[in-house]
Amino acid sequence: AQSVTQPDIHITVSEGASLELRCNYSYGATPYLFWYVQSPGQGLQLLLKYFSGDTLVQGIKGFEAEFKRSQSSFNLRKPSVHWSDAAEYFCAVGGGNQGGKLIFGQGTELSVKP
Amino acid sequence: EAGVAQSPRYKIIEKRQSVAFWCNPISGHATLYWYQQILGQGPKLLIQFQNNGVVDDSQLPKDRFSAERLKGVDSTLKIQPAKLEDSAVYLCASSLLLVTGLEQYFGPGTRLTVT
Numbered sequence: 001a002q003s004v005t006q007p008d009i010h011i012t013v014s015e016g017a018s019l020e021l022r023c024n025y026s027y028g029a030t031p032y033l034f035w036y037v038q039s040p041g042q043g044l045q046l047l048l049k050y051f052s053g054d055t056l057v058q059g060i061k062g063f064e065a066e067f068k069r070s071q072s073s074f075n076l077r078k079p080s081v082h083w084s085d086a087a088e089y090f091c092a093v094g095g096g097n098q099g100g101k102l103i104f105g106q107g108t109e110l111s112v113k114p
Numbered sequence: 115e116a117g118v119a120q121s122p123r124y125k126i127i128e129k130r131q132s133v134a135f136w137c138n139p140i141s142g143h144a145t146l147y148w149y150q151q152i153l154g155q156g157p158k159l160l161i162q163f164q165n166n167g168v169v170d171d172s173q174l175p176k177d178r179f180s181a182e183r184l185k186g187v188d189s190t191l192k193i194q195p196a197k198l199e200d201s202a203v204y205l206c207a208s209s210l211l212l213v214t215g216l217e218q219y220f221g222p223g224t225r226l227t228v229t
Binding site for chain 2: 009
């Protein structure tokens with residue numbers, strides 16, 4: 001079955017500290033992987049995506065993610081968190097013959113301490 | 115360019131009533147998606163349109179939910195009759211084409227509360 005797991009429901013980090021949000025996926029075909037961010041009352045915004053090639057992908061707002069096929073993971077990282085990064089983060093997978101269909105994880109809520 | 119527009123932003127209804135949500139995608143986007151996001155969960159695809167045709171509605175509870183995209187532009191999602199478990203945020207998204215991996219642009223959502 002196709003699925004995405006985000007093991008951490010809520011994470012709190014101090015401003016300026018590094019961040020890593022975990023994402024594990026189960027997908028039968030070659031996965032297309034995405035990270036979206038959702039601020040309160042807002043829609044989802046794409047941070048970055050991975051299709052093929054270099055397994056370390058750069059996104060907007062200083063985020064990056066690394067695809068590790070052997071671990072079925074696509075973890076999101078940021079070297080120094082800003083207070084404005086507080087939001088909900090969703091990992092999603094798509095691909096194969098699914099057209100545009102995405103399967104989302106349950107999300108990780110990020111809080112930033114001053 | 116203007117983003118995906120949705121209305122209303124908030125709606126409170128009683129169970130067994132009906133409700134409709136409206137979505138206007140980004141101009142020129144052929145593909146339109148409706149997602150349901152229950153509190154504490156990630157979005158779940160309900161239905162996917164390519165122009166005015168349905169591509170995937172396998173997750174749509176067809177006994178109470180319906181959706182249409184007349185003329186391949188705006189779309190409406192209707193629930194009739196509503197149940198308590200339909201309380202959620204309903205997100206509309208659009209993409210330029212029905213291509214795997216193409217970015218989906220999301221609207222702000224409609225928050226539905228069923229009492």
